[in-house]
Amino acid sequence: MDEGPLKQKLASCFEKDMKPSDWSISHRGGGTMQFPEHTYASIMAGTRMGAGIQECDVTFTKDKQLVCRHAQCDLHTTTNVVAIPELNAKCTVPFKPTMNGSVATAKCCTSDFTVDELKQLCAKMDASNPAATTPAEFLGGTPGYRTDLYAKTCERILSLREFIDLVDALGLKFTAELKTPEVPMPFPADSDYTQAKFAQQLVDEFKAAKISPKRVWLQSFLYDDLLYWIDAEPKWAQQAVLLDESADASMTMPEAVVNLEKYAKAGVKIVAPPLQYLVTVEEGKIVPSEYARTAKRVGLKIITWSLERSGWLSDGSGGGYYYSSIANITNNEGDVYNLLHTRDNDMSWTFLPKCLDNTPKTDNTSSSLHCLFSSPEFRNGHGISLVTTTTSASHLIGLDAFVDKPMPHATRQGASFEPAYEVLPVEGKGQGVVAKRRIRRGEIIMVDVPAVLIAVSFLAETKPHHRRRILKQALNQLPEETRSRAYGLGRSSSKYEVDAIMGPNSNTVVVADDQVHVGLFTEIAVCCNAYYRFSERRLTMEVVAFHAIEQGEEIVMSYVPLETPAEERRRYLRDHWDFACSCSLCRASELDRTNSEAWREKVKSLKETILNARNEGYYQHAITMTEEWLMISEWDMTPPFMPEYHDTLADLYFLKGDMANATRYARMAVDGWAKLGSVDDEQLERARLFLHHLDELNEKRKR
Structure with missing residues (x-):
């Protein structure tokens, strides 16, 4: 990677604990360089690498069940189907060996088989050998930058419901792509299984598993699928993603950019183009493209694909398809981080960020990089x-x-x-x-x-x-x-x-x-x-x-924390805000100021002691001191915020094992947060979840 502030910043993360992030989506499970895609092994690999969202590309079987496959008709390259004679015979195009200069061919689709038949297959790395003379040879062909090392066990195809249950158990979120059918719809031709029913079935699977729409990003390349969800399932459409590769096909990039405003007006919230749509080169640097800037301007959020599908960046190819718009400055493996840095930071803002590196030139530590980000559209x-x-x-x-x-x-x-x-x-x-x-x-x-x-x-x-x-x-x-x-x-x-x-x-x-x-x-x-x-x-x-x-x-209001001593408060206000405080307390008698300061010092000490008592298991002591905190604060007319106070007592009584008082204070906390009407309902939702947990425990005790 080229030397610079970004490399220094990334180096500062070396050997630190990594955390899962929703910013990272596991493509086809996430372990596709080493593990067969859309399998248990791939999902676990992607999860270990820190993905916060797992992907299932969804297609349908002959008996109209939903399964995870990257394409409806990729079974001949992603499974061993051609090596099982009775199943190979059911393929749309059964295996044909190379002959007289022709390449070996096959085409096997999920719609050729029932879900029970698919469960007989073993998943493998996505590859085929065009020079194959036998089914066994056709299963080869894995590119050199991938490996078959971990594909020697028989990983089974997952149904959508199995995928949902697994990812839910891992505590992660979901993205489900409704794959464009490769067979005419409705399927079969004389049935009522239309594209709309397929789109609805995907939503219904998540509903049946009791998954909140806030945890799911539906996606499709078909604009009509997005319009269907917007009309029929508005809650699920809030995070629905329009996958956009239109500039690759029937239209030019300027036309694709113009269409973004149409999508936004129709109710689409998120677009997901390939990486190269989002960036261009200006003065030798990667910057957001007109596509990215327009998406931001019309209020569309951006997801993109796919980081792991390219080969080497340092072999003179310029990175291939996903780097085509920045190929002239792509020459080493570290350029992937420059691309990600532009995606993560520059595309969220209307003006290009302006940055200052405050690290002294003689300093060997990681850089201290501050940037100005501006968004006139905010709120x-x-x-x-x-x-x-x-x-x-x-x-x-x-x-x-x-x-x-x-x-x-x-x-x-x-x-x-x-x-x-x-x-x-x-x-x-x-x-x-x-x-x-x-x-x-x-x-x-x-x-x-x-x-x-x-x-x-x-x-x-x-x-x-x-x-x-x-x-x-x-x-x-x-x-x-x-x-x-x-x-x-x-x-x-x-x-x-x-x-x-x-x-x-x-x-x-x-x-x-x-x-x-x-x-x-x-x-x-x-x-x-x-x-x-x-x-x-x-x-x-x-x-x-x-x-x-x-x-x-x-x-x-106070510019300074209330427990700050009076003289410190006055000095702080004078030095930072250039005025002398004239509030009632600062104008009070020395005795009143001394008493108030003593009370506030007592409150500060109590808060620290309450936390220590809780951490050490002295729950009754912590409860007594919490009640004393309220009493002293009331005397000084600086009481704690009551929903927070009730949250604290509910937690302490629960830890003590007093379910009656824990439930009582938890209900008071929920009521207090609800009455507050805050623009941020995180505390209310947390209080509700805690109360729900208590109610469940109380119900179990009654049985």
């Missing part, structure tokens, strides 16, 4: 600019944080309500946010998404003039309305414009495995009757009332 045109590491960006992409998903039901119910606040002049403070009505404790007051999100590591490691230049570009790449709001925010006294804007208007949030970032929120500009909750899955900030706020009362 229906609000837009976002993200300045972070490529690792953090990939993490957020994997969470679908940039996808505009429908809001949870509880949130939609209150979406049309009038804001509970208004912006008014506040004596001695300028503009302030004031309650228009009584706001109940735990109510979400306002919701906002960041216009700019910046890794603290970037701020700390980047020279000031580079930092300001990148942040200026981050603001300028936002949509006009959001950019205008950002430039219209209140400013500090800093002589540099971006520093003056960011200083008093940003909040710290944590994303991507505890990486601290600073978010610029144009609506939420911050002692404390409200606090904020940040969801990295939806990149959304929610301001929640700590306690009841009366009509006319100012709504204020």
Whole structure:
């Protein structure tokens, strides 16, 4: 692989524990370089290599059962069917040896056999010998870059249901391709087994296995199949994938690009072209193609295929079919990582990422690469600019944080309500946010998404003039309305414009495995009757009332963690936000401040002790301290968020073995999360699953 930041970054992962990822899909099981495809052995190999999604190419048998085969008529190259005389005779074209200069031929289809007959076959590596004079010779021909070493046992063909049960037991997700039939439909000609029935049967198999549509990506090369699912099975169509190789066949690439808008308008959510459709070369570098940029612009998500189907990249071939659009710069095996890096990072953004390597030239450690990523389409045109590491960006992409998903039901119910606040002049403070009505404790007051999100590591490691230049570009790449709001925010006294804007208007949030970032929120500009909750899955900030706020009362938030000592708080606010705090606590008497600080230090200590007691098995002690935590927090008017408090008690009582109290608090937690109506329903779903688990255990005890 060529030297550079990407190689250094990948090298830093050497010998680290690898984790399964939905970003990786096991093609035909995943072990197809060494194991017969669509078999138990191949699926287990792909799973060991870290795939989060397993693929079954679905076709039908003579008795209309669904099985996993890459093509309807590939049995003569992927199984030993031609070596079994009674089954070879049933093939569409039985084996014919080479003769008088002709090549050996056969054509055997799943629709030639019943599922019981298919179960007699042994799977093998996908290959055939055109010079074969016998069936045994025809079974050879495996390319040199694959192996028959692990194909010596008889791996059986899997039915779709067997595949579903296996992958479900592994805890993975599914992609199922409805293979284009190679026989006329309906099949047989006088039956009612149409293409639509075939498409419906695929969905019905997953339904019968009680698999959620959120775990399944249906896919097909036939646009009509996608239209059928959109109309007949809308829940399953949400992740249905249109496989697109149209620029290889009847149309040119410009026509294929134009069709993307038609697909999006019809309700298609995801397209999956071959790798070479997505990239091109500009100034010697791999960059997203017009196809990729258009798909992004019209709101289509992108999956692609197939990484393991090419031969050597360093043999002068330029990589073959899947590298044809970048063949002129493909010359070594490491180029596959450059291709993947472009796919993973550059195609999620409207502007090409701009990166800075902050590693000193004399430093032998892995590079510290931060990039500016911008997407004006984020949240229906609000837009976002993200300045972070490529690792953090990939993490957020994997969470679908940039996808505009429908809001949870509880949130939609209150979406049309009038804001509970208004912006008014506040004596001695300028503009302030004031309650228009009584706001109940735990109510979400306002919701906002960041216009700019910046890794603290970037701020700390980047020279000031580079930092300001990148942040200026981050603001300028936002949509006009959001950019205008950002430039219209209140400013500090800093002589540099971006520093003056960011200083008093940003909040710290944590994303991507505890990486601290600073978010610029144009609506939420911050002692404390409200606090904020940040969801990295939806990149959304929610301001929640700590306690009841009366009509006319100012709504204020803390820029600093509440347990921070008073002097530290004041110093932090002065150094980072350029103002002196004038909240009620900072203006209180020394005795009141001392008492409050003592209570908050006690709460901080209690939280640590509760966690230690839980980990060491002292569950009753942890319960007692959790209840004390609530009491002390109430005295200081900084109570814990009640659904989280109830979650904690439910967990502790369950570990203690007190099912009655565990169930009681679990129900209170579910009720609290549901009433909150958060834009992120992850905690609600987790609480519901925990309660469901408790209910199942309670039911078993009754039997």
